[in-house]
Amino acid sequence: MDLVQSVGAAQKKKKFAEFAAGDTIKVHSRVTEGNKERIQVFEGIVTERKLGGLSETFTVRRIAHGVGVERSFLIHSPRVEKVDVLRRGLVRRAKLYYLQERVGSKATRIKEKK
Amino acid sequence: MKHIIGRKLGMTSIFAENGEFVPVTVIAAGPCQVVERKTKDAHGYDAVVLGFEDAKLKGLTKSLRGRFEKLSVAPKTVLHEFRGDHADVKGGDLVTVSSFAAGDRVDVTGTSKGKGFAGIIKRWNGSGGGASHGSMIHRQPASNGDTNAAKTVKGSRRPGHLGVERVTTLNLEVISTDEERNLLMLRGTIPGGKRSIVFVRPAVRAKRKAQVS
Numbered sequence: 001m002d003l004v005q006s007v008g009a010a011q012k013k014k015k016f017a018e019f020a021a022g023d024t025i026k027v028h029s030r031v032t033e034g035n036k037e038r039i040q041v042f043e044g045i046v047t048e049r050k051l052g053g054l055s056e057t058f059t060v061r062r063i064a065h066g067v068g069v070e071r072s073f074l075i076h077s078p079r080v081e082k083v084d085v086l087r088r089g090l091v092r093r094a095k096l097y098y099l100q101e102r103v104g105s106k107a108t109r110i111k112e113k114k
Numbered sequence: 115m116k117h118i119i120g121r122k123l124g125m126t127s128i129f130a131e132n133g134e135f136v137p138v139t140v141i142a143a144g145p146c147q148v149v150e151r152k153t154k155d156a157h158g159y160d161a162v163v164l165g166f167e168d169a170k171l172k173g174l175t176k177s178l179r180g181r182f183e184k185l186s187v188a189p190k191t192v193l194h195e196f197r198g199d200h201a202d203v204k205g206g207d208l209v210t211v212s213s214f215a216a217g218d219r220v221d222v223t224g225t226s227k228g229k230g231f232a233g234i235i236k237r238w239n240g241s242g243g244g245a246s247h248g249s250m251i252h253r254q255p256a257s258n259g260d261t262n263a264a265k266t267v268k269g270s271r272r273p274g275h276l277g278v279e280r281v282t283t284l285n286l287e288v289i290s291t292d293e294e295r296n297l298l299m300l301r302g303t304i305p306g307g308k309r310s311i312v313f314v315r316p317a318v319r320a321k322r323k324a325q326v327s
Binding site: 003004005007008011030032054055074076077078079 | 124125126128132133138140297299
């Protein structure tokens with residue numbers, strides 16, 4: 001490993017919930033408001049995982065009040081406390097961008113992996 | 115003394131303590147040896163000469179060899195003078211990244227990447243002409259001033275060679291240091307390509323970062 005990459009290597013999380021695009025997950029992230037800190041939960045479908053070492057991210061999509069909301073998280077960020085996997089989804093691609101064009105009940109429909 | 119010579123290694127991002135994802139430049143800084151202390155009485159000004167990376171005696175000129183011999187320090191490839199009276203060091207001392215701490219502000223001087231012969235848009239941030247409607251002026255320099263002047267005014271913005279010049283980036287925050295591997299991590303970008311020599315000094319125009327509340 002070269003020196004530049006090794007700088008942040010210790011910050012990588014060793015254990016992290018395993019999930020992939022299509023899974024429904026709950027993300028617990030730390031939010032600071034003023035000087036108070038609390039845990040915020042974001043629930044939705046994983047639409048992508050973008051690899052990149054320490055800067056690896058995943059994006060979660062949900063429909064809130066009829067509007068699609070996507071939020072991406074840095075996997076190794078200390079602000080991302082934990083991830084609960086609620087349901088494994090059966091999908092045929094790695095990035096679920098096609099969900100962005102869907103409206104109504106089809107927008108969140110994904111077959112469950114048996 | 116908070117001065118050091120190093121080599122730029124490259125950039126990456128790391129997490130700060132508050133969870134912020136910070137872009138950092140990694141510098142292999144030091145260890146440097148104090149080659150000589152110049153004093154006002156002997157040299158007319160105060161300065162400290164730092165040496166970086168050992169040199170082979172064979173490759174040095176006779177005059178340089180003599181200089182190292184006289185000062186009785188191991189020969190170095192990179193020598194740089196830092197102005198100022200630094201009473202905390204003396205000849206032969208080692209200067210490492212341990213003199214830096216997270217939160218410090220520093221300036222970094224280096225040689226910028228060569229851009230070759232560049233036009234006015236890249237070299238002087240010109241805006242260029244229209245792209246279509248038969249404008250015929252796309253990336254050319256436009257007016258160069260007075261038509262009656264009978265000469266070109268000195269310093270007018272023309273195409274030419276860009277880059278490979280001495281550039282100083284001011285007021286960079288030290289994010290962390292690695293004393294074991296002699297690494298210095300600074301927030302943001304510094305001039306030059308990878309493996310290029312850079313000089314670090316305390317920020318001359320340090321100002322407190324506006325507090326975000």
